[in-house]
Amino acid sequence: MKLKLHFSRAVFEAVPLPSFIVDEDLRILDFNAAAEAFLGFAPRSSLHRRGGEVLHCVYAGTIGCGKSKLCQKCVIRNSVKSAVAGTGVSRKFHQAELRSSRGVVPVSLLVTASLLPGTETPQLLLVLENVAETARLYQRHLGP
Secondary structure: OHHHHHHHHHHHHHOOOOEEEEEOOOEEEEEOHHHHHHHOOOHHHHOOOEHHHHOOEOOOOOOOOOOOHHHHHOHHHHHHHHHHOOOOEEEEEEEEEEEEOOEEEEEEEEEEEEEOOOOOOOEEEEEEEEHHHHHHHHHHHHOO
């Protein structure tokens, strides 16, 4: 079992995209190294908090992630719900609006959510791929 655990962790850490283990209410239970930059300063303080609050979603605001009327349309939250229901979501587009020191910043994401097998309470793998970042890296690789 120990070897399997190390193998699973190594695979999780090798994913070059921000990846999270979340519960069905989008609380962050774990994250990989690529997610640390996405989370910003003191990423460990993100544990057990809802994703929208941690990522500074404008709709999480003062009432919290999942509480706003607009949260009902959130692709991230709905992808997690679909995965819990047994329908995994693969690379669904989401235009997030996040608060930063520069004000509200739109972030284009591809969202993937998948239910993890063998967990007592539902736990999910959530991958957030920043499409703008991917395009920038692609362009840099191709050159002018």
